[in-house]
Amino acid sequence: MKRCLMHPASGLLVCSTMLFASISFAQTLVINGNTTQTAAVGSTVIGTLVPGSSSGTVNGVPGGTFIVPAGADVALNHIEMAQQAGSSGLISVTGGTITAVNPQSQNYIGFNGSGVLTISNGGSVTGFTQTYLGTNPGSSGALTVDGQGSRYAATGFIYVGNSGSAQLNATNGGAVSSQDTVQIGATSSAQAVVSGAGSSLSATGFLGVGVLPGADGVLTITDGGMATSARGTYLAFNAAFETSPASTGSVVVSNGGLLTSPFLVVGTRGPGDLQIQSNGTVTIGGKTIVGSIAGTSSVEIRGPGATLNVVNDDLVVGAQGNGTMTIANQGAVNVTGSGATFIAGQCTGLSSSFCSTTPTGGAGTVTVTDAGSVLNSGASLGVGQFGAGALTIESGASVHANAVSVAQNAGSTGTLNIGAPAGTAPAPPGTLDARTLTFGSGTGDLVFNHTDSSGNYQFPAAIAGSGAVNVYSGKTVMTGVSTYAGPTTVQGGTLAAGAPNVFSPNSDYAVQSAGTLDLRGLDQRVASVVNAGLVRIASDPGAVLTTTSYAGHNGTIAIDTYLGGDNSPSDQLVIDGGSATGKTIIAVTNAGGPGALTHGNGIPVVVATNGGTTDPGSFALAGEVRGGAYDYRLDRGAPSRASFANDWFLRSEFVVGTGEVPPGPGEEPPPEVTFPNDPPPSVLPPGEYPIIGPELATYSVVQPLTRQLGLTMLGTMHERIGDTLTQAAGGTDAEGVARSAWARLFGQQIDNRYETFTDARANGHVLGVQAGLDLWRGSLMSGHHDAAGVYFAYGNSNADVDGLVTNAAATGYVLNHTGSVNLNGYSGGAYWTHYGPGGWYIDAILQGTYYDGDATTQYARLPISGSGFATSLEAGYPIPLPLGPGFVLEPEAQLIWQHVGLNEANDGLGPVDPGSTSGVSGRLGVRGQWSIERANGELWQPYLRTNIWRDWGAKAATTYAGAQQVPLRQQFTRMDVAAGVTAKLDMRMSLYGQFGYQFSINDAVSGSRKGVWGDIGFRYTW
DSSP, rough: OOOOOOTTTTTTTTEOOHHHSOOOOOOEEEETTTEEEOSSSSSEEEEEEEEESSSSSETEEEEEEEEEETEEEEEEEEEOOOOSOEEEEEEEEOOOOHHHHEETTTEEEEEEEEEEEETTTOOOOOOSSEEEEEESSTTOOOEEEEEETTTTESSSSSEESSSSEEEEEETTTTTEEEESSSESSSSEEEEEEETTTTTTTEEEEEEEESSSSSSSEEEEEEEEEEEEEESSSSSOOOOOOOOOOOOOEEEHHHHEEEEEESSSEOOOSSOEEEEEOOTOOOEEOOOOEEEESSSSEEEEESOOOOOOOESOEEEEEOOSSEEEEEEEOOOOEEEETTTOESSSSOSSSSOOOTSSSSSOOEEEEEEEEEETTTEETOOOOOOSSSEEEEEEEEEEOOOSEEEEESSSSSSOOEEEESOOOOTTTOOOOOEEOSSEEEEEEEEEEEEEEOOOOOOOOOOOOESSSSEEEEEESEEEEOOOOOOOSSSSEEEEEEEESSTTTOOOOOOOOEEEEEEEOOOOTTEEEEEEEEEESSOOSSTTTTTTEEEEEEEEEEEEEEEEEEOSTOOBOOOOEEESSSSEEEEEEEEEOSSSSSOOOSSSEEEEEEEETOOOEEEEEEESSOEEEETEEEEEEEEOOSSSSSGTTOOEEEEEEEEETTTOOOTTTTOOOOOOOOOOOSOOOSSSEEEEEOOOHHHEEEEEHHHHHHHHHHHHHOHHHHHHHHOOOOSSSSSOOOOSSSOOOEEEEEEEEEEEEEETOOEEEEEEEEEEEEEEEEEEOOOOOOOEEEEEEEEEEEEEEEEEEEEEEEETSSSEEEEEEEEEEEEEEEEEEEEEEEEGGGGGGGEEEEEEEEEEEEEOOOSSEEEEEEEEEEEEEEOOOOOOOOOSSTTTEEEEEEEEEEEEEEEOOOOSSSSEEEEEEEEEEEEEEEEOOOOOOOSSSOOOEEEEEEEEEEEEEEEEEEEEETEEEEEEOOOOOEEEEEEEEEOOOSEEEEEEEEEEEEEOOOOOGGGGEEEEEEEEEEEOOO
8 A cells, every 4th residue: 555645845745656747846856765756757847856855764764766767857946865864865867867947956965864866878967056965064975977878967066075975976988067166075075986988077167176174085087087177177275274184185097097177286285196097197288286385295107108298388396385296117297388397396377276476485306217207398397496396217217308407596406316316225217318407596406326337327418507416326427518516526436427528617526435437538627626536537548637626535546558658648637727635546557558668757647737736645556557567656746847846757767876868859769678687786886777566576487486396296207106126136026017006295395596687586385296007017028127107296386486676765676575476287197117127217208287376466466377298208227236235326317308388368467478488407316225125024225316407498588568578597507315215015015205405506696496305105016
């Protein structure tokens, strides 16, 4: 049974299932608890539609529902949904239409309670001059327009979240439009979503998101949705008032979403936030302000396809308010036409509702990060126009500008960061594509704090004005010609020149301990230099750094010099009219110079002009400087001219007494290619003498020590295998025929002096091991026996070297420790031994050796590698004599030819070739041996021996830079004496050893060799 009630004001009969064909405009349709009204197909006229009037319920269900199906056309004056607190009302337009015909019509979607209006299936609601979603405090309202053709078209404003909460949705092609203003979060919290292809939200007036104090609006435009405003869009319009906080407004555009507007203010007086995500686009046909009057607002353009377009007007990030903008992950901002970009700029061109009349006080920060992210700044780019502005370009991002200004007006500050801001960890750099960068009247800084140390990062802008350049990390190559007058501080990383005269001649350059100023071989002029780090002029010799004044704070200047004779090409520091003070190390790299004696002033490396001065002691070399065989010293002043008194020269010779007259102009001194063998006298006569360092003595002994190591590893037959004779009569038993394996340890003291210009001496030792195996033993004729085998040997020679070097004052030579030599030898050899009747023998050896090791001095290390070959022929003839049990006297002779070839190498100061030698060593000796047989069957064979050795040929010559040679003679005549024993413990095993001393018997001037030596061995036969 139907239940019908009479409305007390209108007299309207309200039933739960009634259809109305015609109702006058004066009538009000009230739909309450658990009641649904469906408009009939055709025209329906209602005065005021009130779904959900009271908070009561019917069957426990509150609210009322009004449905407008397809074909139903409802005309009315007003809608007042959820009239009372706690009530609820729903209007569902499913293909029909609702038209407001009153010129002052209102649509309250949630007046005091909860109201919902849904439009779908091509339905429409039109004509309302005032639309409120969530009208009064405590209310809530929701408007959803879904599907192609569905629309809500207001002739006046739409307030989403008037005082209550609200939600507006335009989805799947649905459209919401206003011929006035749309406010999302008018005075309270509200959200709006425009989602789906063809979906739209449009206003012929303004589009506001977060308007009055306490309001919080969020607009999301995604999946092809579009929002437009004909007059402008603003976010977070009002500041805090009394107990209400400032309004907040957020807009998110993504995935094909589009927002268009003639201007955009993100954060007028409250904090606004605009997020443009992947494939979202915001196109503004006019002024775009982030942080206009007060508060801190932000814009983020992040992701591929995320784009902000500003057409024919300015983009200002941070006006009187504070603004931040982040462009990341391939996001893009494009300012086109007549527009420009200002960070901490001025809001102009808009009404005082959106722009303050005061141009100062705000702050702006823009960060462009990640490869593919870009800011196209338009006609110009200003960083810190009135307030405090900062632009950071990092991680492969790029910024394009015709011209850049930094800290344009007095009182402003501007910072442009390439990489990361100062005081933070370095980041990969981004690129600034601009022709000029001009510092204004404020406080401007250009900061390089990035991670690119490859030398490929270039900064092209020509810098002018009065700001500062600070380098913290990374290597930055300047390619624009700069004129700025502010300071340049290289606190870390490298500031490098990419063309001549790109460094500013008006700037004072300070290089801190971790910093490098690199000219890359290109002439530069600066106002002054304070150097506590590294100033690298070097590239090809000839580059010049010119400065009025220079102060060294224990820094280094690196130069390239062709180390040759006088006035050879070199990089230079020029002091033009000022002074050079403090302490500076000059690090010289030889640019291929072969070395030569400087008979005149030398090679100028610091030049004082136009009255410039240099303090004594202000420059010193970083270490040894060598060209060829000559060392170069750094001296102040010149012997030929007083006008050179403040210049600094590299010289490779010193003069005792008057010396020779320097060659005249156009004359070249004769080349010095070979040093004499004889060392200079202790008191030098008048003349010119080369300055020599520790390498000449150290490297000169490499060849003779290598030959000594090869001879020691080769040895003699008895040193290799002990004694094979077992009978006092001199015959052989089965041991002489049986195969054997053997091994020995050997050692030798090195106490040598050589005939060479440096009077070189070597002191150390040789240690090693040799082991061999008979591959064949047999007899080819009666009474004769033969043995053939192979062996391997390893030896190490380690020696300290002393020799003559030029003293510190460059007035003579002194004997000093110069370095050390460490050699390894790896030998393989083959031997053949023939034993004749009576025990005489002939022993022949072929030996090949590979050598490696190094020779080191204080500043250099020469790698040693090479090979050697030796052949030996030895003979002995035992003569029995009645001088004790089994005594035999054995004369011996041995002839050895040895070749050693060592490879050229670079020791860090230049190429050095220890050379190749071939020579003969001969030995004549006699050995007396006893054979004592013990009762237990052991046979002991003690012996004494003495030898005279002589070396022929094998003249060594160390060549430097392919030019100078330092020869060495090693033709020793020496003698050795030794005692040893072979103990045959049984018929198979023998132990043997010897200990001796060798000494020279030639004139000491031609060199000497002495020291103890010995070896122990083991032999087993089968």
